[in-house]
Amino acid sequence: MSSELRTAEAGAAVRIEPRARPRTSLLAKIWTITAKDLRSEMRTKEALNASIAFSLVILVLFSFAFDPSSDQFQEFSGGLLWLVFSFAGALVLNRSFARETQNDCLDGLLAAPIPAAALFLGKAFANFALLIAVEVVSIPVFGLFYDVHWAGQFGELALVTLLGTWALTVIGTFFSALTVNLRMRELMLPTLVYPLMIPALMAAMKLTTDLLAGTPINAENVFGLKLLAGFDFIFTLLSLVMIDTVLVG
Amino acid sequence: MRSKILLALGAVCAGLLTWDFYRIFDMLPDEANQGAIYRIIYIHVPSAGTAFTFFTIAMLASVLYLATGKFKYDAVSAALIEVGLVFAGIVLVTGSIWARIIWGVWWAWEARLTTMLICWLTYAGYLMLRRAVEEPTQRARLSAVLSIFGFAEVVIVYKANVWWRTLHPGPVLTIRNGGGMAPGMENEIYWNMLAFVCLAVVMVMVRMRQEEIAREIDSLRRMAHSY
Structure with missing residues (x-):
């Protein structure tokens, strides 16, 4: 009898009133992750510096691979630019989830009250911002080194760059999560990532080459834009659906 | 029981293949424009059909694995992709040989060839991923996800003919509204398709049995270590 009482008292004593947890919207959760990733990147600038330096090195190396002053150069300028983006981008994307393995940070993130999709989107937005930063530096340098007038079709070039970069980001971030625990x-x-990216890269390369040569988006090459948009949509959706399986199981 | 089915299917497949090859090389005449080399279509098209069918079923098996968590679906998916990859390789090689004779080059960077190659590389990545993960549950889970992503790629391969302008010959089979092939020649493609699918199913069954035995050995080894 007395022991029952004691238990009941003890139970009453340890009962903790649930504290009202601040209800954060999904967008706020995504932003928290994005801000965290960007903040930690800005403090060390490890991936950003390496990625920008690497893209400049590739840009210089291209000048030895072919004659930059030849007329043919215009025909593959877009392709070169996207090779730079995808190679330099891999440095950023590789670290996206890998940086969370130290001190079991990934377990902490997964235990946090945010859905895996929000974690994925947050990281993807941070990677997207970093890749855009690399591109903002490398496009003018590319124009300067190889006498390419990139500002002529600025709006359309920006659209293609944004769509193409999101394609690289979404595939790269997803597979960064998928491979994070592999030897x-x-x-x-x-x-795994480059073969999957090829359809988007193909379209982005073709469109960028056209735009750099002064041809606007027309009936003939608009299929590339549709392909890019479709690719972004399909793989963003697939990633959001599957990320829980990949990270949590 | 299963080994009897396997033997029976193997025998049917051997008979069909012998009969088909006899017809293809001995009874059917040369094609009017291409000559003898057109016969490669009897290898090329059935291989492509087998590979794409297997990649599709592998995707469905992967979805089933993620939904149910039963390892047999993982074994099905792995076996189908491994065998499908062999047939996709045959598509690329036979296509190359045909292109050398008809187009004059081994390879053209044309939409369907390129995307078929990408598809091959993606599924080769699948097999590499399976080797990179040791823990069976994690391996099954990650490779199922990759198989679903890879399938999105197969869809793009299939649609590439429409999206990009292409050198690749258009559809010649009547079931795909192509037409243009003599009925006798066309029927032989379907017979060979049947033979190839039969052969591939035999290979998948053998491969699945290997996968099951491997898992059994693995679990026995774990048990032995735990004592």
Whole structure:
């Protein structure tokens, strides 16, 4: 009898009133992750510096691979630019989830009261911002080195760049999560990611080459834009649906 | 029971293949424009059909694995993709040989060839991923996800002919509204398709049995270590 009482008292004593947790919207959760990633990147600038330096190195290397002053150069300028973006982007994307493995940060993030999709989107937005930053530096340098007039069709070029960069980001971030616990992470990520990116890269390269040559988006090449938009839509949706399976199981 | 089915299917497949190859090389005449080389279509098209069918079923098996968590679906998916990849390889090689004779080059960077190659690389990545993950549940889960992503790629491959202008010959089979092939020649494609699917199913069954045995050995080894 007395022991029952004691238990009841103890139960009453330890009962904790649930504190009202601030209800945050999904957007706020996504932004928290994005801001955290950008803040930690801005404090060290590890991936950003490496990525920008690497893109400049590739831009210089291109000048040895072909004659930059030839007329043919116009025909593959867009392709070169997207090769720079995708190679330099891999450095940023590779670290996206890998940086969370230290001190079991990933477990902490997964235990936090946010859905895995919000975690994925938050990280994707941060990666997107970093990739755009790399591109903002490398496009003018590219124009300067190779005498390419990139500002002529600025609006359309910006649209293609944004769509193409989101394609790289969404695939890259998803596979960064998928490969995060693998032994050969650095090898597996490019092997899996580049083949999947090719349809988007193909379209972005074709459109960028046209735009840099002064041809606006017309009936003939608009299919590339549709392909890019469709690719972004399909793979963003697939990633959001599957990210829970990949991260949590 | 299962090994009897396997043997019976193997025998049917051997008979069908012998009969088909006899017809293809001995009874059917050369094609009017292309000559003898057109016969490659009897290998090329059935291989492509087998590969794409298998990649599709593998995607469905992957969805089933994620939905139910039963390892047999993972084994089905892995076996189908492995065998599908072999047939996709045959498509690329036979296509190349045909292109050398008809187009004059081994390879053209044309939409369907390129996307078929991308598809091949994606599924080769699938097999590499399976080797990179040791823990069976994680391996099954991650490779199921990749198989679904890879399938989105297969859809793009299939639609590439419409999206990009292409050198690749248009559809010649009447079931795809192509037409243009003599009925006797066309029927032989379907017979060979049947033979190839039969062969591929035999290969998948053998591969699945290997996968199951491998898992059994693995679990026995774990049990032995735990004592």
